[in-house]
Amino acid sequence: MxxxxxxxxxxxxxxxxxxxxxxxxxxxxxxxxxHAWLTDGNINPASFRPEYGVNAEIFGEMMASGAVITGRxxxxxxxxxxxxxxxxxxxxxxxxxxxxxAVRGNALYLTDLHSAVSQAKAAxxxxxxxxxxxxxVQALLSVGLVDEFVITLVPILLGRGKxxxxxxxxxxxxxxxxxxxxxGVLHLRYDVLD
Amino acid sequence: MxxxxxxxxxxxxxxxxxxxxxxxxxxxxxxxxxHAWLTDGNINPASFRPEYGVNAEIFGEMMASGAVITGRxxxxxxxxxxxxxxxxxxxxxxxxxxxxxAVRGNALYLTDLHSAVSQAKAAxxxxxxxxxxxxxVQALLSVGLVDEFVITLVPILLGRGKxxxxxxxxxxxxxxxxxxxxxGVLHLRYDVLD
Numbered sequence: 001m002x003x004x005x006x007x008x009x010x011x012x013x014x015x016x017x018x019x020x021x022x023x024x025x026x027x028x029x030x031x032x033x034x035h036a037w038l039t040d041g042n043i044n045p046a047s048f049r050p051e052y053g054v055n056a057e058i059f060g061e062m063m064a065s066g067a068v069i070t071g072r073x074x075x076x077x078x079x080x081x082x083x084x085x086x087x088x089x090x091x092x093x094x095x096x097x098x099x100x101x102a103v104r105g106n107a108l109y110l111t112d113l114h115s116a117v118s119q120a121k122a123a124x125x126x127x128x129x130x131x132x133x134x135x136x137v138q139a140l141l142s143v144g145l146v147d148e149f150v151i152t153l154v155p156i157l158l159g160r161g162k163x164x165x166x167x168x169x170x171x172x173x174x175x176x177x178x179x180x181x182x183x184g185v186l187h188l189r190y191d192v193l194d
Numbered sequence: 195m196x197x198x199x200x201x202x203x204x205x206x207x208x209x210x211x212x213x214x215x216x217x218x219x220x221x222x223x224x225x226x227x228x229h230a231w232l233t234d235g236n237i238n239p240a241s242f243r244p245e246y247g248v249n250a251e252i253f254g255e256m257m258a259s260g261a262v263i264t265g266r267x268x269x270x271x272x273x274x275x276x277x278x279x280x281x282x283x284x285x286x287x288x289x290x291x292x293x294x295x296a297v298r299g300n301a302l303y304l305t306d307l308h309s310a311v312s313q314a315k316a317a318x319x320x321x322x323x324x325x326x327x328x329x330x331v332q333a334l335l336s337v338g339l340v341d342e343f344v345i346t347l348v349p350i351l352l353g354r355g356k357x358x359x360x361x362x363x364x365x366x367x368x369x370x371x372x373x374x375x376x377x378g379v380l381h382l383r384y385d386v387l388d
Contacts, residue, residue, distance in 0.1 A: 013359035014208040159362030165207035168353035176349045
């Protein structure tokens, strides 16, 4: 069965972006170390494609997903990933604002969380759905729609920025499925139990 | 050389206590899972002394320290640890308020961070100094006095509570020294690089 897996790089102090994030600077000012694992120690440093080792395995897992869910900020600030996150797979963009923009390329804007997740899972069929986001992740978590987290924990304390988890109305119990050290980071996989 | 090592149990969303912490409930309301690793799966569940495995090793390391630094809230809300944290080692309690209370048992209240750390390291001699705290940890971190963190990462999202790191004026780079799975938790050791 298709699972919704949130993949995010997070500083030890919980930030997924340094301060002053915005269009073209989704990692904020000084937040580049969060994504260094995507380019460090690889064959092609500019590729954003780790080519060997644990980091490549995690990246490959994301790229094998059959659909993408993302928050609108993440999507638009990343230049809509040039219109295609990977392999032409459909992108479901969560937005709270109306009117919902028209479909663009592989992307569909949606306001209903449950509908977005069921459409994404249907599109992914027997593959998983990958998700990137900040407040959109919190929104899905709060209604029990996140199946798994893969947190790439980066050894830095950013001090301030955008939190992955921020304040939540409820406690969620997790189960540590695995922890694997990649170059410079730790990839933590958690099931969401409730 | 003596190192100052912060030992804290932290939820994946960065909390060291659930909401509404206070005297006699340092973990807040519903924060007990943060310390479950100290009692789960042990010979004597009431001991707060893991007796075997990785969790016991981490606990034993704390108990081998030659001095304790703590924040005043942590100290007082824990009932001053009955006057002795372990083995009669000296306890240096950081407080921002004047007048500084008189010495109580093994504990000394101090307002000067640098003085507290140098006194604790001198007392510990060739052993390390262990530290527990929240805002006091942030205070020492911000002036570069924390050498190492041992974060016991607990698989729970508390949603709200007291953050270990809160907002800091600067970024600190860390180095992951080791990550070891204990029963139900992950012990992460980081050097503070700057």
